[in-house]
Amino acid sequence: MPSPTSVPTPVPALAAPAGRVHEGLVLEPRDVRFDWAGLPLHWIPDEPMATHIINVLHLLLPEGERWFVKVFKEALPMIRDEQLREEVLGFIGQEAIHAEAHQEVLDHLLGQGLDPRPYVRQIAWLFQRVLGDKPGLSAARRRENIIERVAFVAAIEHFTAFLGNWALNSPGLDRAKADPTMLDLLRWHGAEEVEHRSVAFDLMVHLDPGYARRIRGMLVSGPLLVHLWVRGARFMLAADPTLDGRLKPTWRETGRIARRGLLPDPVRSLRSGLRYLRPGYHPSQEGSSSQALGYLATSPAARAAADR
Ligand SMILES: [Fe+2]
Ligand SMILES: [Fe+2]
Numbered sequence: 001m002p003s004p005t006s007v008p009t010p011v012p013a014l015a016a017p018a019g020r021v022h023e024g025l026v027l028e029p030r031d032v033r034f035d036w037a038g039l040p041l042h043w044i045p046d047e048p049m050a051t052h053i054i055n056v057l058h059l060l061l062p063e064g065e066r067w068f069v070k071v072f073k074e075a076l077p078m079i080r081d082e083q084l085r086e087e088v089l090g091f092i093g094q095e096a097i098h099a100e101a102h103q104e105v106l107d108h109l110l111g112q113g114l115d116p117r118p119y120v121r122q123i124a125w126l127f128q129r130v131l132g133d134k135p136g137l138s139a140a141r142r143r144e145n146i147i148e149r150v151a152f153v154a155a156i157e158h159f160t161a162f163l164g165n166w167a168l169n170s171p172g173l174d175r176a177k178a179d180p181t182m183l184d185l186l187r188w189h190g191a192e193e194v195e196h197r198s199v200a201f202d203l204m205v206h207l208d209p210g211y212a213r214r215i216r217g218m219l220v221s222g223p224l225l226v227h228l229w230v231r232g233a234r235f236m237l238a239a240d241p242t243l244d245g246r247l248k249p250t251w252r253e254t255g256r257i258a259r260r261g262l263l264p265d266p267v268r269s270l271r272s273g274l275r276y277l278r279p280g281y282h283p284s285q286e287g288s289s290s291q292a293l294g295y296l297a298t299s300p301a302a303r304a305a306a307d308r
Helices: 048-078 082-111 117-130 139-168 171-175 180-195 199-207 211-239 251-259 266-275 289-298 300-307
Strands: none
Touching (some): 048 211, 082 180, 117 211, 139 211, 180 289
């Protein structure tokens, strides 16, 4: 895992960031490991559509979360608050581990004859080239570019917290006898997303308290995420060697699966995105930190990491 200790030397604290309500958060990167050897291709039994719609997470997150880490490392020298700096370092440590955990699922899928690489190449291009660091900018424009990308991360983190909260409250997956190791991955990751849900938002507000920045972040990230998810689901179903291209995702079918508790409800997901636009919004209003920490205290992977 990339070490968060290789970041620049801290600068002195000057002021508390505006809008912070999350004081004293200590984020612990948990060095979890999962054994995928026994994971069936359709890890929700007889539910290939639901399995692959959730599998889009594995397509997007390794590149996406590595990008979060890069953006936040670039933003570190701009932070003028010691507590926020500690939270950002904890966030970096957690996201770096998340990326590698999902990467291992991708490697396992490849071994099962489902090649995710064509889609992942497109995602890598998006995060590394389109949304990557732009060399040759003046200092002022580089700062502006970093803040803009932090705002994109903050908007995406709204959805990762929403999905994490859903994963922690999804008895439908247990009823459907979803693979327990995959459930632990989703809930461990989901719990850490809920745990650190305020960090990206607080960083954005620290660097630019303006409302326009937040709105722009969501207006770019929200539709982009939906687009990537739809494309990713289509890709996974087409690439599954057992389906021969027979299954195509539709919103109607997605709604039906969501009603059985195997996916987040699309309308609720949309409403959640709209909540982010409220002037008084703060991520601490969403999800429950105590529920997240409660899961992390019982998660097999997190407990094994704590014992190592
Ligand atoms: Fe994450
Ligand atoms: Fe996150």
